[in-house]
Amino acid sequence: MERPPLPDEKLTENAQHLIEEAVILAGNQPPDARHLLRAILRHQRPLAEQLLPHLDLNALDQALERELENPHSHIAIPYEGIIDLAIRIAEREGQPQTDIVHILKAIALLVGLVPRESVFSSASLLLQIGLNLTEQARQGAIPQVVGRVAEMDTLIETLCRPLNPYAVLIGLEGVGRRAVVQGVAQRIATGDVPPPLRDRPLIMLPQMFDNPMVMSKLIEEALQFNAILYIEPFEMFLSAPAPPVEALRMEFLSALVARRVPIIGAVTSWQGLRRHISRAPDLLKRFQPIEVHPLSSQETLAVLQQLADVFREQHGVEFPDETLQQIVDVAAEHILHRPFPDKAILLMDHVAGRARAQGHTRVEPRMVWETAGIVTGLPIGKGEQSMQESLRGLEPFLKSRVMGQDDAIETLVRTFSLKIRRLDLRPERPNGVFLFAGPTGVGKTETARALAEYFFGSRDKMLRLDMNLFYEAHSVARILGAEFGYVGFEMGAPLLDFVAENPFCVVLLDEMEKAHREVHKLFLQIFDDGYIIDAQGRRISFSDSVIIMTSNLKPEKAVGFLRERHSLEDWRRAFSDYFAPEFINRVDAICVFQPLSRDTVRKIVRDRLLRQIVEAYRKRNVELVIRDEAVEWLVEQGYNEQFGARELERIVERHLLLLLLPHVPTMVDAVGGSPQRFEIAVRDGQLTLL
Numbered sequence: 001m002e003r004p005p006l007p008d009e010k011l012t013e014n015a016q017h018l019i020e021e022a023v024i025l026a027g028n029q030p031p032d033a034r035h036l037l038r039a040i041l042r043h044q045r046p047l048a049e050q051l052l053p054h055l056d057l058n059a060l061d062q063a064l065e066r067e068l069e070n071p072h073s074h075i076a077i078p079y080e081g082i083i084d085l086a087i088r089i090a091e092r093e094g095q096p097q098t099d100i101v102h103i104l105k106a107i108a109l110l111v112g113l114v115p116r117e118s119v120f121s122s123a124s125l126l127l128q129i130g131l132n133l134t135e136q137a138r139q140g141a142i143p144q145v146v147g148r149v150a151e152m153d154t155l156i157e158t159l160c161r162p163l164n165p166y167a168v169l170i171g172l173e174g175v176g177r178r179a180v181v182q183g184v185a186q187r188i189a190t191g192d193v194p195p196p197l198r199d200r201p202l203i204m205l206p207q208m209f210d211n212p213m214v215m216s217k218l219i220e221e222a223l224q225f226n227a228i229l230y231i232e233p234f235e236m237f238l239s240a241p242a243p244p245v246e247a248l249r250m251e252f253l254s255a256l257v258a259r260r261v262p263i264i265g266a267v268t269s270w271q272g273l274r275r276h277i278s279r280a281p282d283l284l285k286r287f288q289p290i291e292v293h294p295l296s297s298q299e300t301l302a303v304l305q306q307l308a309d310v311f312r313e314q315h316g317v318e319f320p321d322e323t324l325q326q327i328v329d330v331a332a333e334h335i336l337h338r339p340f341p342d343k344a345i346l347l348m349d350h351v352a353g354r355a356r357a358q359g360h361t362r363v364e365p366r367m368v369w370e371t372a373g374i375v376t377g378l379p380i381g382k383g384e385q386s387m388q389e390s391l392r393g394l395e396p397f398l399k400s401r402v403m404g405q406d407d408a409i410e411t412l413v414r415t416f417s418l419k420i421r422r423l424d425l426r427p428e429r430p431n432g433v434f435l436f437a438g439p440t441g442v443g444k445t446e447t448a449r450a451l452a453e454y455f456f457g458s459r460d461k462m463l464r465l466d467m468n469l470f471y472e473a474h475s476v477a478r479i480l481g482a483e484f485g486y487v488g489f490e491m492g493a494p495l496l497d498f499v500a501e502n503p504f505c506v507v508l509l510d511e512m513e514k515a516h517r518e519v520h521k522l523f524l525q526i527f528d529d530g531y532i533i534d535a536q537g538r539r540i541s542f543s544d545s546v547i548i549m550t551s552n553l554k555p556e557k558a559v560g561f562l563r564e565r566h567s568l569e570d571w572r573r574a575f576s577d578y579f580a581p582e583f584i585n586r587v588d589a590i591c592v593f594q595p596l597s598r599d600t601v602r603k604i605v606r607d608r609l610l611r612q613i614v615e616a617y618r619k620r621n622v623e624l625v626i627r628d629e630a631v632e633w634l635v636e637q638g639y640n641e642q643f644g645a646r647e648l649e650r651i652v653e654r655h656l657l658l659l660l661l662p663h664v665p666t667m668v669d670a671v672g673g674s675p676q677r678f679e680i681a682v683r684d685g686q687l688t689l690l
Helices: 013-026 033-043 045-051 057-068 079-092 100-110 125-129 133-138 149-159 177-190 212-224 234-238 243-258 270-276 297-315 321-334 342-357 365-376 384-401 406-420 444-456 473-480 494-501 517-529 555-559 568-575 581-585 598-618 628-638 645-669
Strands: 166-170 202-205 228-231 263-267 287-291 433-437 462-466 506-510 531-533 539-541 546-551 589-592 622-626 676-683 686-689
Touching: 013 033, 013 079, 013 100, 033 045, 033 057, 033 079, 033 100, 045 057, 045 100, 079 100, 079 125, 125 202, 125 212, 133 177, 133 202, 149 166, 149 177, 149 287, 166 177, 166 270, 177 202, 177 263, 212 243, 234 263, 234 270, 243 263, 263 270, 270 287, 297 321, 297 342, 321 342, 321 365, 342 365, 384 406, 384 444, 406 433, 406 444, 406 589, 433 444, 433 568, 444 462, 444 506, 444 546, 462 494, 473 494, 473 517, 494 506, 494 539, 517 531, 517 546, 517 581, 555 568, 568 589, 598 622, 598 628, 598 645, 628 645, 628 676, 628 686, 645 676, 645 686
Parallel strands: 166 263, 166 287, 202 228, 228 263, 433 546, 433 589, 462 506, 506 546, 622 676
Antiparallel strands: 531 539, 676 686
16 A cells, blocks of 8 residues: 655654554555554554553553454544644644654544543643634634625524534535634634624534544533534544444534534535435434535635735745736636635645746746646646647547548537537536447547547546446446445545546546446436536536547447438437437537448558558668558458457557567667668468568
8 A cells, every 4th residue: 555645844754664664554454543553562662661651562462453353443543633633742842843752642642541631731632633713813823714704694693503503514625615614713703703602712623533532522621611613524524434433423423412512514515414414314404504605706816815915925926916817717717627716726826836946936827827737737838829729730630540530530629629618508517428439440449548648638538437337227336436334435436536536537438328227327417417426425527527438339220221321310319229318418429430441441551550560660770661462461351340440450460560570689680780671562362571
């Protein structure tokens, strides 16, 4: 397993080595408190004896061995939570870096090996684990929140309720849910709230720990301080990895509710919250949903203007107003898979980093385009002109890679050009939903690969799914992934994970007609809405992706007679037995790939395959001359309407390349001397080397 990302600048070298040892002990799973503690007992035993003098370390080691076999261990506290608390302990002790002793203190506290007083001299556990947003607001450490007045008013009213002061903010990641909470903290700090909320600490809990003792202490101190709790990883907290942990977390929430401790949570969708908390309907009905919508362009511009002041004062980078407006405009048009203000802030941060790296103190608008091209992978480095130039070059590029399919390529480019420039009526949908129809081996997959390579920068930006594997109704679960707590949930969902990590991509759904109709319904939602919510509650956007389906169906099967050229209506009738009408209606364009003619096969052999081979041998100081009769022989042997160009490539490999193989040593020896010359001809019905 790869080592998890670490805040290396805050950790000593010894602490980093300890974590690496824990990663090795964890094997194929993420490291947690058990692995860290066992690594300490193995390599830092004197330190453990000093901090834990009352414990039998041999017995502790044996207990850890048993706990490592327990998939539902309550001390399997995530690595990130341990390191986060260890860093806070080090800061409280005035240490510039976090060492092994601080990691051990964090583990000992969270798993209940030592009393809190032996780790913290005065601060409460709640304030040590959490962050007091009210106090931060008083100190001016929180930027002024722009807009969100309606959401803040509703949240304040909810927190004032005598019986159910519980709210859940619903909105996409990056939409500004935390900003709403910070805005309430600012109003508490200035006294601009009703009497029930005045002078109350609003505590953000960025980490939660599945330890009954810790949870009990948090409840006790929340009551003591009259605190409002903002559980930031609320969705993750509710997504328990095992039934015992789920029961513990529901018990924690129920205890807070029973004691009327105000709670604020945040989730990406109401459906996701309902799914996670469905086993506790009494809890669900107590939470007031508050929708947090993306900011408008003007509101986002105001956020960037505030951030520009910070960048100027703290980092010496100046953003003129025209540059900030350019950031908003570019983000709005070319980054659809993220909401405002998140995508604008992300782009601004990238631009600032680029400016600082190049020694600029003032960011000009052109740098926004350059940076956006790097961030998205789109050809927009010089603005809209770059996009138009790339689109003009797309058609000849595809035709050079896929021969004999001019009509299909022209249909693809025409529709794609409209979608990628956001000139269509519904830009939130994918950047094109295409159905490539035609026999196998005629260039459908290669066209998709070439599109990914040309427009998104790499062939790796294409994911191919064989839809033959999704022929049963329950195959839907393989696309959405498994819910938390179910077998396979940690494996994720290959399609959705790929799109989440590579939003600017091509998704190729091969032989779509073989998939079950329930799978078709799932993709229908993606085609229509531009996003899907997976089994774990994540919202995966397809707005910046291109979806290409392939089909080997033929109109003859549907209409019962042969034609040399079929109309689009013929193809639609052919698909009607396999796809629902609403599914076909969501397809932006049907691109029909024709069977390869002999002329096309000849062109593929001569201009692509043989040219590639000749060039490869020329680099080895070998001149290959391939006679016309040899070309015609390869065409005759390789022409197969059923298998298309795939059979052609096999023929070239089997007959021509294997014929040349025995002469490879001679060719290598010839490098640096006079070029060797070989001629390919036909003798007695077979290829011959002269």
